[in-house]
Amino acid sequence: MNGAGRATYNPRPTMTDPRHAQPRTPPSDVPFLRQVKSYVLRAGRTTAAQAKAYEVYGPRFLLPYAPDQRFDAKAAFGRTAPLVLEIGFGMGGATAHIASVRPQDDFLCCEVHEPGVGALLKLAGDGGLQNIRILRHDAVEVMDHMLADASLDGVHVFFPDPWHKTKHHKRRLIQGPFVNRLARKLKPGGYLHLATDWQPYAEQMLEVLRAEPLLRNTVGDEHGGYAPKPDYRPLTKFENRGLKLGHGVWDLVWRRV
Structure with missing residues (x-):
């Protein structure tokens, strides 16, 4: 999530939880998030350029959350292509890069962080990317209510919130029930790509x-079970800074059996 709005899991949110706060409202003709249930919004102010991107590019790239109907990828993208779900894209730099180097694939991107959505809208619009669509809504609800089983060719979850304190580990996104639900959304042969810069979280x-019996490691037991960084995932500024400080980064790439 590149340090913006990191993905997490909240099993029993309360109405007094600040995560239920309404984000500032983008332009009225743009669909937007109403409740946040599985993300913690980081502080950040939408810039004038990001706000302009909502207005100019929002109608092209933003999709409404529609829990009463299945997501129609062909209607959303205007073509039939492999579909990858991106859960939490931070400020969108990595997502825009991946979409640009993989034009044959379509990317359904979920993020609740308003400045991040604005940033990706600007990158996608200015860069002429045709294979990105954005849902400014909780990815867990999108997955549960809009995506059919065996409908995804891939899932990306990059740098979710590690929740360092032991008492907060229950809030981590990558847990057994969630991974099982993700696996069921993947087509046979589809992949799940996770990345983290926190070793204890990588181990978890x-x-x-x-x-998870529905998934198999693409590298087996080599390198401790961790995969080499795939070429399509760029090094982010956040990641580069960590590497210079001697921090590690762990990629995990597993496939649906």
């Missing part, structure tokens, strides 16, 4: 993935 991710 590996443990959770190993316990």
